[in-house]
Amino acid sequence: MANDPFYKDHWINIDRDRLERYQRMFQWNPASSILYEPADIGPGHVVGDFGCGPGYTAIEIASWVGVDGHVHALDINSDFISQTRNNAMAAGTDDRISAHQCDGSRLPLPDASLDRLTTRNTLIYVDNAEHVIREFRRVLKAEGKVHAIEGDWPMMIVEPVPTETWAALVDAASHACRTPDIGRKLHGLMALAGFSEIDVQVVARPDTDGRLLPMIKNMAGYARDRGQMSNASIEEILSTIEQALVGRSYLALAPQFVVTATR
Numbered sequence: 382m383a384n385d386p387f388y389k390d391h392w393i394n395i396d397r398d399r400l401e402r403y404q405r406m407f408q409w410n411p412a413s414s415i416l417y418e419p420a421d422i423g424p425g426h427v428v429g430d431f432g433c434g435p436g437y438t439a440i441e442i443a444s445w446v447g448v449d450g451h452v453h454a455l456d457i458n459s460d461f462i463s464q465t466r467n468n469a470m471a472a473g474t475d476d477r478i479s480a481h482q483c484d485g486s487r488l489p490l491p492d493a494s495l496d497r498l499t500t501r502n503t504l505i506y507v508d509n510a511e512h513v514i515r516e517f518r519r520v521l522k523a524e525g526k527v528h529a530i531e532g533d534w535p536m537m538i539v540e541p542v543p544t545e546t547w548a549a550l551v552d553a554a555s556h557a558c559r560t561p562d563i564g565r566k567l568h569g570l571m572a573l574a575g576f577s578e579i580d581v582q583v584v585a586r587p588d589t590d591g592r593l594l595p596m597i598k599n600m601a602g603y604a605r606d607r608g609q610m611s612n613a614s615i616e617e618i619l620s621t622i623e624q625a626l627v628g629r630s631y632l633a634l635a636p637q638f639v640v641t642a643t644r
């Protein structure tokens with residue numbers, strides 16, 4: 382809608398180029414399996430994946446739940462919902478995946494219908510994370526588990542960009558998120574929603590070869606759109622990073638909070 386804040390609107394309206402980029406960026410990476418281990422997803426489970434993007438994670442989860450399980454893939458963006466259906470068909474798992482468009486304010490699922498609810502890099506964007514986490518609890522069965530993987534932008538470091546300069550870029554880019562520091566808040570939000578056995582792990586895989594560059598460039602783009610920082614300063618940060626990559630003095634860290642809790 383025209384009046385939606387930027388953090389929401391930039392996911393509802395995605396231009397063709399960005400959609401194509403995301404089809405590549407959100408492919409399933411086998412190295413991510415370890416992040417999902419605490420969710421303990423197994424054969425026969427009914428699992429929700431909130432913020433499913435083009436559906437590659439839902440397709441992977443469909444292989445874990447097997448023919449007796451089911452995956453409900455949920456996303457705010459209508460193109461991602463169509464892509465999820467098409468990608469599931471191409472993977473031969475469309476009988477096990479249902480895709481639903483929603484923004485999290487009301488999940489289109491009955492009470493106590495899921496064994497597991499996973500979400501990755503999505504709660505950072507929702508209007509009201511406390512409310513969405515309560516929705517997660519409503520749709521989970523007794524003993525069901527929620528599993529959230531979220532970053533925390535102010536905790537990110539990019540060496541050799543000076544600390545204050547990087548913090549200024551993060552601040553200028555943060556209008557793209559509703560809760561840029563969601564990672565550190567997950568434990569408290571889950572406790573507030575009534576979850577028990579809340580387990581928090583922080584995973585930070587150092588990037589020395591530019592793996593995080595697409596994320597950094599996205600953040601630079603958001604900062605540019607905001608206009609709070611000059612273009613010249615943003616370009617200087619990007620060029621410092623490019624030179625450091627060549628000179629091998631680059632190291633970036635984007636900690637991910639991996640939080641699992643029982644209904």
Ligand SMILES: C[S@@+](CC[C@H](N)C(=O)[O-])C[C@H]1O[C@@H](n2cnc3c(N)ncnc32)[C@H](O)[C@@H]1O
Pocket residue numbers: 389392393406407431432433434435438455456457458461483484485500501502503506507508
């Ligand atoms: C950074 S992407 C992550 C995609 C996927 N979970 C992954 O890790 O590859 C964020 C996803 O959340 C979706 N999203 C953003 N705001 C949302 C909301 N309020 N409700 C549901 N989905 C939302 C976006 O459309 C996008 O697919």
